[in-house]
Amino acid sequence: MYKNTEQKRIILESFKKGYFPTADELLQKIRKSYPDYSRATLYRNLASFCESGELKKISVAGQTDRFTNNVDCNYHLVCEVCGKIEDLNMPNAIQAPSKLLDYEIDYHELTFYGVCPNCQKK
Ligand SMILES: [Zn+2]
Known part of the structure; x- marks a missing residue:
């Protein structure tokens, strides 16, 4: 063990x-x-x-x-064909307000779905 x-x-x-x-x-x-x-x-x-x-x-x-383990990246790209995921470094990251509808906001995440370059070639 x-x-x-x-x-x-x-x-x-x-x-x-x-x-x-x-x-x-x-x-x-x-x-x-x-x-x-x-x-x-x-x-x-x-x-x-x-x-x-x-x-x-x-x-x-x-x-x-x-x-x-890249815990600081809140933006990801997902290929809908092969399921590949990539970290996305957004040039203009969204500035999340600290409060929304009286919620105190801790973090936000954003995922874009599409077709990766490899799958586009197929
Ligand atoms: Zn793909």
């Missing part, structure tokens, strides 16, 4: 820029190096990383939730 801190470290080290795995994809990747890694541990640690802000869950319509 792996120690608790080790189990957490393995997850964070599996991420790289532009990688948006589902929990299952992440588990497959981790199990290549750590065959005994348990699904329950992964799910528990993913939830705790999302809570602490080290990872972020991305919910895309019609897809399983994905995770990213």
Whole structure:
């Protein structure tokens, strides 16, 4: 068995820029190096990383939730054909008001859906 801190470290080290795995994809990747890694541990640690802000869950319509370590990026592009996700650095990020309809606003996210260059060629 792996120690608790080790189990957490393995997850964070599996991420790289532009990688948006589902929990299952992440588990497959981790199990290549750590065959005994348990699904329950992964799910528990993913939830705790999302809570602490080290990872972020991305919910895309019609897809399983994905995770990213680029937690500062609130804008994403999604290809409706192949499901690819990309971080989008918006040249003119929306300045969200701190209050809307008496809600105190913490953050906002924006997802653009379209067809990626690869899928356009097909
Ligand atoms: Zn595509």
